[in-house]
Amino acid sequence: xxxxxxxxxxxxxxxxxxxxxxxxxxxxxxxxxxxxxxxxxxxxxxxxxxxxxxxxxxxxxxxxxxxxxxxxxxxxxxxxxxxxxxxxxxxxxxxxxxxxxxxxxxxxxxxxxxxxxxxxxxxxx
Numbered sequence: 001x002x003x004x005x006x007x008x009x010x011x012x013x014x015x016x017x018x019x020x021x022x023x024x025x026x027x028x029x030x031x032x033x034x035x036x037x038x039x040x041x042x043x044x045x046x047x048x049x050x051x052x053x054x055x056x057x058x059x060x061x062x063x064x065x066x067x068x069x070x071x072x073x074x075x076x077x078x079x080x081x082x083x084x085x086x087x088x089x090x091x092x093x094x095x096x097x098x099x100x101x102x103x104x105x106x107x108x109x110x111x112x113x114x115x116x117x118x119x120x121x122x123x124x125x
Contacts, residue, residue, distance in 0.1 A: 008021050011124065015086070020119060021080055027100075030053060050106070058105075083121070090121060
């Protein structure tokens, strides 16, 4: 069974940087596409970023593409979300997800196969 554990969340001021990590155990991490999603209070869960298994291709949603970077370290079984110049609207619970079809990125939460429990990011103005 694949387990995903997010870390790195916290309370930061607007304009700061934050790096989220998602550590995977079990399964074959290096063959999985990985995604980050977030859900703000009272809002639907939304796609943030994804990366294919090799790390050669990434996709970020428009609202973060100039500020966030997704990367992975297959030797460590970790995927990262580097968040720069964060804004109050980035406040949310951030989840990572793994998809066993490693070469395809999708922004669709339901197309992933494994999910973490989330880490809270709060950005104060």
